[in-house]
Amino acid sequence: METLNSSTITSHPYYPLEVEIASYLANEWSVPVLLGVFFTGIAAIVFGTRLTVKRIYPNLPSAEKAAIWWLVISGAIHFFFEGYFSLNHTRMGPAQDLFGQLWKEYALSDSRYLTSDPFVLCMETVTAFTWGPLCFVVAIMIPNEHALRHPLQIIVCVGQIYGLILYYATSMFDHYYKGVAYSRPEFLYFWFYYFFMNFIWMVFPGILLVSSVRAIAKAFTTLEQMDKASKKNANAKKSQ
Structure with a gap:
């Protein structure tokens, strides 16, 4: 065991194996327990959001309801989970609270989360405190048919x-x-944690992006048609 900048450096299971993780402590909870708590929390958010939307906006189209569910889940993960990392990145190694242990489990797929990597820290901070709150804002705008819904989305x-x-x-x-x-290199860490769990944010935002682009394009097309019709009627009145 050796010291570096008054922080204890210990052995760990992360790649690269020689990376220095200050004061690292192995998780106290097992992987099944951690994943079970995490996905139970996600399920609770989905169920609660679905129940609330169904009760308040029963006639909302299914696609719009699904968009709200996704935005609320995404916003919660961004703001609370990723926000936790942004605010606590310097003490991830020894953390034993729920979010700390979850991040240490995820970090088996990306050790940059335990070393205050500049890119990961900046990216997660922007995600947590910009996209997180905006997800909630857009979710609220959807049932109210707010004019800024699609631009913000x-x-x-x-x-x-x-x-x-x-x-x-x-x-x-x-x-x-x-x-x-x-x-x-294990399948769980690279393909499930690193690739699949992140790729979800390529799929659903991609679907919503296409939907918003189409909605705006349709609105502009309708506006142009109305403008042309208005000009045509104005010219017709002038010629009379």
Whole structure:
């Protein structure tokens, strides 16, 4: 055991194995318990949101209801879970609270979360405190048919997709060009945690992005048709 900047460096299971994680402590809870608590929490948010929307807006189209569910889930994960990381990134190694242990479990797929990596920290901070609150704002706008719903939805979705692309790209760049792997090679860590759990934010934001672009394009088309009709009627009156 050795010291560095007055912080204790210990052995750990993260890749690269030589990466220094200050004061690391193994999780006290088992993986099934951690994942069970996490997905139970997600299910509770989904159920609660679905019940609330169904009760208050029973006639809302199913696609709009689904959009609200996704935005609320996404906003909660961004603001609370990723916000936790942003505010506590310097003490992740020894953390034993629920979110701390969940991040240490996820970090087996990306050790940058335990080393205050500048890109990951900046990306997660923007995600937590910009896209997180905006997800809730857009969710509230949907049943009220607010005029800014689609513009804001586009901004949020583009931000999420852009952040995910950079997240994948920076990791893969270090892997292929620098020979540095941040993820353990096991299927659970690389394909499920790192790839699949993040790729969800490519799929659903992508669907909402396309929907908003189509809605805005349709609105502009209708407006142009109305404008042309108005000009045609005005010219017809002048010629009479």
